[in-house]
Amino acid sequence: MSSEEVKVNTQTPTVVASQTDALLELRNVTKTFGGLTAVSKVDLIVRPREIVSVIGPNGAGKTTVFNLITGIYEPSSGEVLMAGRSMVGLSPDKIVLQGITRTFQNIRLFNNMTVLENVLVGQHTRLKATVLGSLFRTPRVVQEERMARERAIELLGFFGTGLVARQDEYVMNLSYADRRRVEIARALAADPKLLLLDEPTAGMNEAETLEAVKYIRRLRDELGLTILLIEHKLAVTMGMSDHIAVLDYGQKIADGLPDEVRYDERVIAAYLGRQSETKADDTDESDDDAV
Numbered sequence: 650m651s652s653e654e655v656k657v658n659t660q661t662p663t664v665v666a667s668q669t670d671a672l673l674e675l676r677n678v679t680k681t682f683g684g685l686t687a688v689s690k691v692d693l694i695v696r697p698r699e700i701v702s703v704i705g706p707n708g709a710g711k712t713t714v715f716n717l718i719t720g721i722y723e724p725s726s727g728e729v730l731m732a733g734r735s736m737v738g739l740s741p742d743k744i745v746l747q748g749i750t751r752t753f754q755n756i757r758l759f760n761n762m763t764v765l766e767n768v769l770v771g772q773h774t775r776l777k778a779t780v781l782g783s784l785f786r787t788p789r790v791v792q793e794e795r796m797a798r799e800r801a802i803e804l805l806g807f808f809g810t811g812l813v814a815r816q817d818e819y820v821m822n823l824s825y826a827d828r829r830r831v832e833i834a835r836a837l838a839a840d841p842k843l844l845l846l847d848e849p850t851a852g853m854n855e856a857e858t859l860e861a862v863k864y865i866r867r868l869r870d871e872l873g874l875t876i877l878l879i880e881h882k883l884a885v886t887m888g889m890s891d892h893i894a895v896l897d898y899g900q901k902i903a904d905g906l907p908d909e910v911r912y913d914e915r916v917i918a919a920y921l922g923r924q925s926e927t928k929a930d931d932t933d934e935s936d937d938d939a940v
């Protein structure tokens with residue numbers, strides 16, 4: 650994958666009239682990379698406190714959609730709106746301030762930092778300490794640090810007592826499932842309204858996957874979050890999504906309730922088509938897409 654120039658500006662978001670009660674809305678969003686259209690005219694609505702999944706065969710454009718929402722890429726055309734405000738052109742850190750945080754397909758934690766330190770990193774957008782204040786450790790800075798630590802421990806506590814007890818351990822010593830939890834705790838530290846989870850159960854066994862499904866639901870039910878996720882395990886997606894958007898070759902080919910999507914002929918054809926391509930290629934060993 651070639652990388653693309655990231656356009657960053659500091660403009661404040663403009664309000665665009667929204668016809669919906671959406672928290673997040675993609676309107677006719679297209680992203681091209683040279684001659685390749687990775688995402689083509691995609692509309693998507695995510696309402697407050699929904700759990701919405703984006704699925705599709707490999708290369709369908711799911712990660713690109715996440716990168717468009719989080720400001721890694723700017724759409725070639727179309728609008729990305731958060732609570733009715735356009736986010737197009739905002740830098741990723743400005744988008745975090747709009748209330749959107751994410752986790753990654755390949756966990757991105759600082760392995761040489763402790764569990765607690767990793768979660769503290771997630772709070773940096775909210776802290777107010779100045780460089781001078783930090784140098785001289787003013788009472789305000791000390792108090793802010795104490796509150797940040799308390800908050801980080803509270804967030805780890807969302808996953809039970811296990812991670813709280815291991816807060817001073819290096820992240821690299823944790824199990825894969827625990828590292829995924831720490832990554833979510835770090836994403837929560839920025840106080841999001843919308844959480845984007847990129848394959849939150851990847852690499853997990855069945856018991857860990859069931860556990861992950863439980864805490865994803867709790868993120869919505871107990872913390873009031875709205876969740877958009879990419880997930881390859883279709884049983885997981887079908888079991889917890891309010892609606893599911895299906896991408897194929899960059900286009901949204903279906904969007905509906907799990908049962909509507911499950912039996913949609915275009916969806917079945919897309920998955921079966923890619924599976925036969927994969928078999929012909931015989932290159933992909935990690936295909937757990939199955940309708």
Ligand SMILES: Nc1ncnc2c1ncn2[C@@H]1O[C@H](COP(=O)(O)OP(=O)(O)OP(=O)(O)O)[C@@H](O)[C@H]1O
Binds near residue numbers: 653686707710
């Ligand atoms: N920065 C980039 N430069 C060029 N092409 C890209 C870039 N990012 C993505 N693509 C291409 O866009 C298409 C969609 O990729 P994307 O990673 O969004 O798919 P995906 O659905 O997330 O796939 P997977 O399930 O394998 O992660 C692919 O053809 C990919 O090669």
